[in-house]
Amino acid sequence: MSDHKTMTLKLIVWRQKNANDPGKFETYTAKNITDHHSFLEMLDCVNEDLILEGREPIVFDHDCREGICGTCSQVINGLPHGGSERTTVCQLHMRLFKDGDTIYIEPWRARAFPILKDLVCDRSALDKIIQAGGYTSCHTGGVSDGNAILIPKPVADDSMDAAECIGCGACVAGCPNGAAMLFTSAKVSQLALLPQGKGEAKARVLAMTNTMTDCGFGNCSNHYECQAACPKGIDVKFIARMNREFINAQI
Amino acid sequence: MILDGKCPTGPIEQTWDKYRFDLKLVNPANKRKYNIIVVGTGLAGAAAAASLGELGYNVQAFCYQDSPRRAHSIAAQGGINAAKNYPNDGDSIYRLFYDTIKGGDYRAREADVWRLAQVSNNIIDQCVAQGVPFARDYAGYLDNRSFGGAQVSRTFFARGQTGQQLLLGAYSALSRQIHLGSVKMYNRREMLDLVVVDGVARGITVRNLVSGEMESYAADAVCLCTGGYVNVFYLSTNAMGCSVTAIWKAAKKGAFFANPCYTQIHPTCIPQAGDYQSKLTLMSESLRNDGRCWVPKKQNETRPAGQIPEEDRDYYLERKYPSYGNLAPRDIASRAAKEQCDDKRGVGPGGRGVYLDFADSINRLSEDTIRERYGNLFEMYEKITADNGYKTPMRIYPAPHYSMGGLWVDYNLMSNVPGLFVLGEANFSVHGANRLGASALMQGLADGYFVIPSTIAGYLATIKPGAVKADHAEFKKSAADTNAELNKLLNINGKRTVTDFTRELGTLMWNNCGMARNEEGLKEALKKIPAIREEFWQNVKVTGTGAEFNQQLENAGRTADFLEFAELMCRDSLHRNESCGGHFRTEHQTSDGEAMRDDVNYCYSAAWEFKGVDKEPELHKEPLKFEHVHLAVRSYK
Amino acid sequence: MHFFSSSIGKKIVMAVTGVSMAMFACIHLIGNSTIFGWLNGGVNAYAHHLHALPLPIIIGFRSVLGLLLAIHVWYGIKLTLENSSGRPQQYAVKATKKTTFSSENMIWTGVILLAFLIYHLLHFTLQTISPETAALKNLVFVNGIDMPDVFSMMSAAFKNVAMLAIYGLGMVALFLHLAHGIQSFFQTMGWNNGKTLCIITKVSTLVALGLLFGYMSIPMLLFANILK
Numbered sequence A: 001m002s003d004h005k006t007m008t009l010k011l012i013v014w015r016q017k018n019a020n021d022p023g024k025f026e027t028y029t030a031k032n033i034t035d036h037h038s039f040l041e042m043l044d045c046v047n048e049d050l051i052l053e054g055r056e057p058i059v060f061d062h063d064c065r066e067g068i069c070g071t072c073s074q075v076i077n078g079l080p081h082g083g084s085e086r087t088t089v090c091q092l093h094m095r096l097f098k099d100g101d102t103i104y105i106e107p108w109r110a111r112a113f114p115i116l117k118d119l120v121c122d123r124s125a126l127d128k129i130i131q132a133g134g135y136t137s138c139h140t141g142g143v144s145d146g147n148a149i150l151i152p153k154p155v156a157d158d159s160m161d162a163a164e165c166i167g168c169g170a171c172v173a174g175c176p177n178g179a180a181m182l183f184t185s186a187k188v189s190q191l192a193l194l195p196q197g198k199g200e201a202k203a204r205v206l207a208m209t210n211t212m213t214d215c216g217f218g219n220c221s222n223h224y225e226c227q228a229a230c231p232k233g234i235d236v237k238f239i240a241r242m243n244r245e246f247i248n249a250q251i
Numbered sequence B: 001m002i003l004d005g006k007c008p009t010g011p012i013e014q015t016w017d018k019y020r021f022d023l024k025l026v027n028p029a030n031k032r033k034y035n036i037i038v039v040g041t042g043l044a045g046a047a048a049a050a051s052l053g054e055l056g057y058n059v060q061a062f063c064y065q066d067s068p069r070r071a072h073s074i075a076a077q078g079g080i081n082a083a084k085n086y087p088n089d090g091d092s093i094y095r096l097f098y099d100t101i102k103g104g105d106y107r108a109r110e111a112d113v114w115r116l117a118q119v120s121n122n123i124i125d126q127c128v129a130q131g132v133p134f135a136r137d138y139a140g141y142l143d144n145r146s147f148g149g150a151q152v153s154r155t156f157f158a159r160g161q162t163g164q165q166l167l168l169g170a171y172s173a174l175s176r177q178i179h180l181g182s183v184k185m186y187n188r189r190e191m192l193d194l195v196v197v198d199g200v201a202r203g204i205t206v207r208n209l210v211s212g213e214m215e216s217y218a219a220d221a222v223c224l225c226t227g228g229y230v231n232v233f234y235l236s237t238n239a240m241g242c243s244v245t246a247i248w249k250a251a252k253k254g255a256f257f258a259n260p261c262y263t264q265i266h267p268t269c270i271p272q273a274g275d276y277q278s279k280l281t282l283m284s285e286s287l288r289n290d291g292r293c294w295v296p297k298k299q300n301e302t303r304p305a306g307q308i309p310e311e312d313r314d315y316y317l318e319r320k321y322p323s324y325g326n327l328a329p330r331d332i333a334s335r336a337a338k339e340q341c342d343d344k345r346g347v348g349p350g351g352r353g354v355y356l357d358f359a360d361s362i363n364r365l366s367e368d369t370i371r372e373r374y375g376n377l378f379e380m381y382e383k384i385t386a387d388n389g390y391k392t393p394m395r396i397y398p399a400p401h402y403s404m405g406g407l408w409v410d411y412n413l414m415s416n417v418p419g420l421f422v423l424g425e426a427n428f429s430v431h432g433a434n435r436l437g438a439s440a441l442m443q444g445l446a447d448g449y450f451v452i453p454s455t456i457a458g459y460l461a462t463i464k465p466g467a468v469k470a471d472h473a474e475f476k477k478s479a480a481d482t483n484a485e486l487n488k489l490l491n492i493n494g495k496r497t498v499t500d501f502t503r504e505l506g507t508l509m510w511n512n513c514g515m516a517r518n519e520e521g522l523k524e525a526l527k528k529i530p531a532i533r534e535e536f537w538q539n540v541k542v543t544g545t546g547a548e549f550n551q552q553l554e555n556a557g558r559t560a561d562f563l564e565f566a567e568l569m570c571r572d573s574l575h576r577n578e579s580c581g582g583h584f585r586t587e588h589q590t591s592d593g594e595a596m597r598d599d600v601n602y603c604y605s606a607a608w609e610f611k612g613v614d615k616e617p618e619l620h621k622e623p624l625k626f627e628h629v630h631l632a633v634r635s636y637k
Numbered sequence C: 001m002h003f004f005s006s007s008i009g010k011k012i013v014m015a016v017t018g019v020s021m022a023m024f025a026c027i028h029l030i031g032n033s034t035i036f037g038w039l040n041g042g043v044n045a046y047a048h049h050l051h052a053l054p055l056p057i058i059i060g061f062r063s064v065l066g067l068l069l070a071i072h073v074w075y076g077i078k079l080t081l082e083n084s085s086g087r088p089q090q091y092a093v094k095a096t097k098k099t100t101f102s103s104e105n106m107i108w109t110g111v112i113l114l115a116f117l118i119y120h121l122l123h124f125t126l127q128t129i130s131p132e133t134a135a136l137k138n139l140v141f142v143n144g145i146d147m148p149d150v151f152s153m154m155s156a157a158f159k160n161v162a163m164l165a166i167y168g169l170g171m172v173a174l175f176l177h178l179a180h181g182i183q184s185f186f187q188t189m190g191w192n193n194g195k196t197l198c199i200i201t202k203v204s205t206l207v208a209l210g211l212l213f214g215y216m217s218i219p220m221l222l223f224a225n226i227l228k
């Protein structure tokens, strides 16, 4: 809006034509950015200019732009989602930057997330982990009344804390080992906490963690960087819980 | 043609059960011989794919995102309705049925709505069994909150992320079927055409968004669960990728498009900040449980909210609708907000906003209780506006949110094209002219879990499986045509970007076919849209090639479809010479600005048949009969 | 998948072997602290008692330690290799919010520790580094029995600055390794919840510090000739 001073920024962005292209950094300038622009709206502006110049716009994943779908995925100055507390890139606002800043923009980098183009990577490995056991094997219909099994608030809340994961993969992108422990533990914990999920808990944790390894994610060495990167603030206590579930599954 | 909704008759309480009993079944051994395509993995699509796969059908599911879990259902915040009557406040299936018919301003089918209300309870049970962590009390019982348009507490919720949790529940059920091999999932695929052979839906043509290849998929039935079309307004609460494309392509292949003019404008969204804005963010309606809407009494008020004393504040909703107050239905609340702003009493930049004030609730319940209830919403508000909603009142303004209109379907959710089923927001069925809060999630899951598994069998039992394969000439033609259209877009190489056109169209639609519409504005829009479309096809610039990951091309295709669809939407609005629900014709209002229906002339669903771009579509009517709920003026005073 | 090849299984092996060794380090420190004379006869008596233990116990004890170390080292290297391939390409800007120097350098502090240990065993157990002061050869006659003169061996050793430096390096490595290692053990074993983690992290650092100072006090005091 007019009542806001505008800023000019220097962007150093990872460009990669396709999965096989080695890729490289390119430099762009973002002009007339107000602090009400969201980070993605800032990129929209840059892209509009690029298109009019007949150059290829920067390709990045995004959809809901309100921090819930988990599609947006950019590492900004080395930090997934830009590193501000509980924030996705799409919710990052330019008021956090100042005129003249230089911003590095890169895709998630992990062996399990091959890059498809520019800032877009393939996260289907996360789906595979869920497919391995991230569910209760209930059938459609023929289930008991919602109040048949009581779940005290603290338990429901704890489970909800884990369930908030949006599957963005920032935990993997942030983890120096490219491990998917936080993502996996969130689902394992959500279900293990609830009576509905307890029955399959052992089989679930084994299946999901094995798939984690098969998909090429690294192991955890308790760096806790994942929690810092997580836009939903998923707590590493759930990793501890998953380790516990794993040990229980052994005996 | 007079359309037949195939609604069962007789005592409404028995319609669904009796109808289900009379439906044909597919023998378990034969199920796997049938292929079913499900486009979309939102609540409707994921639930349908999972349930059909579980029944033993061969399901192929598609979505344009990189994972089925990202469908826009994920963004639903407030909650989902069910007639459980746990709070014992007088709720019942009949009341939910009644509220929904009334909320829809008497423009929906009774039988469909009854079925929705009836299965609503099974949905909650289903989700709990999947491990959806609904809010509960300390004893462990499910918690409820109240929502717009209802005087009972029937809304189930999971913090401010109900849609997310319900979708993840459906997604987990879907993932289980993918693991078991009964569903094959195709991510990053956009459906660009419906393949119809001899008048029967036989498959789809999709673009692989990564490689750019055109792919053909054949099946015995196609279910479209592709969501709503309010991105026709450019700025809306929908995700950037939401489009009319899937259902519009189906409409161009003969499926009737019903009530396109019924769009919902949500009252509580964060106002637009600038013209670079790419989308609007919704603040769940549940906020109206504890927030009070007000504007200054004085026009062009300059004092900040804090300095405006009680007596200078106009709590307009409480004033106009004493019995519902801040919980008045959406269409009403939105229009009320617009009225205030048009009356120069709006607040914030451009005066397009009203206050949503929590001060009273915070005093009554403490800030922590409010944080407990809406913490994430306040967080979201602060991230976007840099204002603290606990300290200063929030500023909100209505924004396009939901489309009640969609492809016409009968009681079986089958469109007029045999073999083409339409579920969730993509169809026109249960919400009439206005949807009540927390009932879209209910509809999506009802359609997916409980309706389609029964009704699709009735159709499949009558056909021979695998009659048409993907190598059929029609598929080749469809793929070729689609490719041709994309190449056309790529070769224009004009001077304006795709977004530029989308924004121009959106602004026109918002001004002339938005919250309030009139003949003059609509006629103007009907003149301008073809002109914009014309220029689009002359002057749009789409970079890159078709054989690669190309977001510009994706957007161009979606905009091209909006440019055709928008015209139909205005035409429908113009034809419906009455005000009802989300469709407000300024010519038809009471002295105090309430909508005036015309049941004598317009008590029907309008289903439009596409006759070609730049050609008049043909109108088919489905008369609406009200045997259980009596047509009345919808009042929330 | 087999426990020992599973991601969390490997972690648990690391944790258990690591912590058992950490426990040894504590006991060993207590043993060494006899040099301050709280045990009649000082460190020499302590060493004497150790050597007086029945052979099978000594052998058993040493082989267990050796095995722990071998397993720990093997898995440590294995995990480190797997993890570094988990993110083949690094970011242009290196920025982290929670990882610590010690968590990032476990392998290096570990390798230093390994080197230190080998040297240390040659030095004080096999006593081949400076045979002239080998305690097992030069016995002293204290309260009626011959004892290995461990005290002289140590004091001789730590008069030497280089030696002091070697041990100093080893102990710093031990500190860094355990500062992360101990709390990491609790997390790996799942003995953690939202509240405990930060406490455990603090405690873990304190224990590691204790070992650092405890161990180093002896060589320093000997070097400074305060301990005689």
Ligand SMILES: Cc1cc2nc3c(=O)[nH]c(=O)nc-3n(C[C@H](O)[C@H](O)[C@H](O)COP(=O)(O)OP(=O)(O)OC[C@H]3O[C@@H](n4cnc5c(N)ncnc54)[C@H](O)[C@@H]3O)c2cc1C
Binding pocket: B039, B040, B041, B042, B043, B044, B045, B062, B063, B064, B065, B068, B070, B071, B072, B073, B074, B075, B076, B077, B078, B079, B080, B162, B163, B189, B190, B191, B192, B225, B226, B227, B228, B237, B238, B239, B242, B243, B245, B246, B282, B284, B401, B402, B423, B424, B425, B426, B437, B438, B439, B440, B441, B442, B444
């Ligand atoms: C911000 C927001 C808040 C809401 N809050 C509530 C609430 O509190 N309560 C409530 O009841 N309702 C709410 N709604 C409405 C409700 O969320 C939606 O109406 C409902 O989720 C729609 O579900 P769906 O399955 O029909 O479509 P969607 O969830 O939109 O799914 C559409 C699917 O179709 C796919 N698709 C679309 N086009 C194509 C194509 N061409 N090719 C391939 N795939 C395609 C997409 O990938 C996606 O998977 C809200 C809506 C919004 C936007």
Ligand code: HEM
Binding pocket: C021, C024, C025, C028, C032, C047, C050, C062, C065, C117, C120, C121, C124, C125, C150, C154, C167, C171, C174, C215, C216, C218, C219
């Ligand atoms: C300044 C630090 C240290 C000093 C002064 C020291 C001193 C000694 C001495 C005197 C011995 C010989 C005891 C004997 O056999 O008579 C010994 C043995 C040993 N030390 Fe250390 N030590 C130190 C640090 C460490 C550390 C950090 C470790 C590893 C955690 C370690 C592991 C061992 C082992 C494994 C033995 C052999 C025990 C056995 O005989 O079975 N030491 N140490």
Ligand code: HEM
Binding pocket: A220, A221, A222, C011, C014, C015, C016, C017, C018, C019, C021, C022, C025, C072, C073, C076, C077, C079, C080, C106, C107, C109, C110, C111, C113, C114, C177, C178, C180, C181, C182, C184, C185, C186, C188
């Ligand atoms: C006597 C010496 C040693 C002690 C007391 C010790 C202790 C520990 C402990 C407690 C851990 C934490 C395990 C966990 O992550 O939960 C650990 C981890 C580790 N140790 Fe050691 N260790 C020692 C020697 C070594 C050596 C010699 C090496 C390597 C050559 C080594 C390499 C590692 C590595 C790489 C890890 C991290 C494992 C992971 O990623 O989780 N350690 N060590």
Ligand code: SF4
Binding pocket: A164, A165, A166, A167, A168, A169, A170, A171, A172, A182, A183, A186, A229, A230, A231, A232, A233, A234
């Ligand atoms: S745990 Fe957090 S960072 Fe990881 S996927 Fe889920 S939301 Fe994203």
Ligand code: F3S
Binding pocket: A174, A175, A176, A177, A178, A179, A180, A181, A182, A219, A220, A221, A222, A223, A224, A225, A226, A227, A236, A239
């Ligand atoms: S950052 Fe990585 S190492 Fe473990 S604690 Fe998180 S997964």
Ligand code: FES
Binding pocket: A061, A062, A063, A064, A065, A066, A067, A068, A069, A070, A071, A072, A088, A089, A090, A091
């Ligand atoms: S775009 Fe949906 S979370 Fe960022």
